[in-house]
Amino acid sequence: MAANGRKLLYLLAALLGLGVLSAFIAIASRDNLIRYTLNPGRSFGEGAQPTAPDYATNASWAILPKTATKPVDVFFIYSTIYFSGEYWNAPIGNPAVRERIARTVVPLYAAPFSASANLFLPLYRQAAPYSFMTSSEDGRAARELAYTDVARAFESFIATRNQGRPFIIAGYGQGALYGMRLISELKPADRGRLIAGYLLELALPVEVAKAMSTATPLCNSPDQTGCLVAWHSTTKNARGDLPRENALVWRPNGGFDATRGRELACVNPLTWTVSGRAGSSDMNLGSAELTGFSGDGIVLTRGVTSADCWNGLLFVDVAPDPIFLWAGPRYRELFPSSVNPFFADIKDNVARRIESFAAQASLPEPPEDTEIPDPAAN
Numbered sequence: 001m002a003a004n005g006r007k008l009l010y011l012l013a014a015l016l017g018l019g020v021l022s023a024f025i026a027i028a029s030r031d032n033l034i035r036y037t038l039n040p041g042r043s044f045g046e047g048a049q050p051t052a053p054d055y056a057t058n059a060s061w062a063i064l065p066k067t068a069t070k071p072v073d074v075f076f077i078y079s080t081i082y083f084s085g086e087y088w089n090a091p092i093g094n095p096a097v098r099e100r101i102a103r104t105v106v107p108l109y110a111a112p113f114s115a116s117a118n119l120f121l122p123l124y125r126q127a128a129p130y131s132f133m134t135s136s137e138d139g140r141a142a143r144e145l146a147y148t149d150v151a152r153a154f155e156s157f158i159a160t161r162n163q164g165r166p167f168i169i170a171g172y173g174q175g176a177l178y179g180m181r182l183i184s185e186l187k188p189a190d191r192g193r194l195i196a197g198y199l200l201e202l203a204l205p206v207e208v209a210k211a212m213s214t215a216t217p218l219c220n221s222p223d224q225t226g227c228l229v230a231w232h233s234t235t236k237n238a239r240g241d242l243p244r245e246n247a248l249v250w251r252p253n254g255g256f257d258a259t260r261g262r263e264l265a266c267v268n269p270l271t272w273t274v275s276g277r278a279g280s281s282d283m284n285l286g287s288a289e290l291t292g293f294s295g296d297g298i299v300l301t302r303g304v305t306s307a308d309c310w311n312g313l314l315f316v317d318v319a320p321d322p323i324f325l326w327a328g329p330r331y332r333e334l335f336p337s338s339v340n341p342f343f344a345d346i347k348d349n350v351a352r353r354i355e356s357f358a359a360q361a362s363l364p365e366p367p368e369d370t371e372i373p374d375p376a377a378n
Contacts, residue, residue: 050091055156063121079173092123107297112347122153176202184212203243222272264312278308286344
């Protein structure tokens, strides 16, 4: 009997050891497992695409103001919140996407902008996560389709909803990728009303930003307008090869190109300067975290993180888990997290740039025959 008991214990120990080993292997190979799980398993051209949105109808917008009571609008493009490999592009009616917009995107990421501006948030057929895990033509086609939706939504916004107000273009992750191209393609009349573009969590080579949007430089002061705020955050021990080397960005003459080690744009969200001095944690006006215990769905904590632009990346002190919990170390930065480290800083800066834009707009135009002095001559 004792021998049978020992055998049972040995068997249980072996099974436990096998389980632990399997769990360790699964964790260690998460990146490969995620790639396999999220792979649509067919080419982009096979099968029907999700139905294209009609932006003339309110049903194709996640958020529209009932009345535009503020003098400024924000056109907001959300990041990757479709966690499936069923399609290369997400259907806009996907219930999980709509829930994540309501519970995560709006309170945590759009709210710093909507505090000072009328929020316009279109639904679009976002590229599925796998399209950012492959350099194949299928993944590129999925991103092009997503941008087509965003461009059509923006065209409808300008033509029928904006009513000539100044505006901000804001995007996170893949939303920032599409926001960059929108800004590069702005018509001159519309560009004059652009307060700023906030292209957050985007690996954007400086040379690409300059080539695609020569009239819209990187912001280098907290109240500069008509400029771009861009950064891609990371932590000290995180993998940095994806944003630095393998992230696909627009090619100025069309198509996509990898970052390939080029200098990345980094506007520090604590100093609001380009690759400027490090911002200490006591400068952090407030980090927001999702919570179910407050009316607005977030809790704010001041002084949570410092911010330091180094080698093109924004180094921060917090490493929150992405809302897609299965993301491995290589791909975790593709997804939004339950923490926005610079929530209050962005909110304050948006208000400041709007105020600066309004002040500049109220200045009288100089007479045509008045020579404007050149500061460099002094």
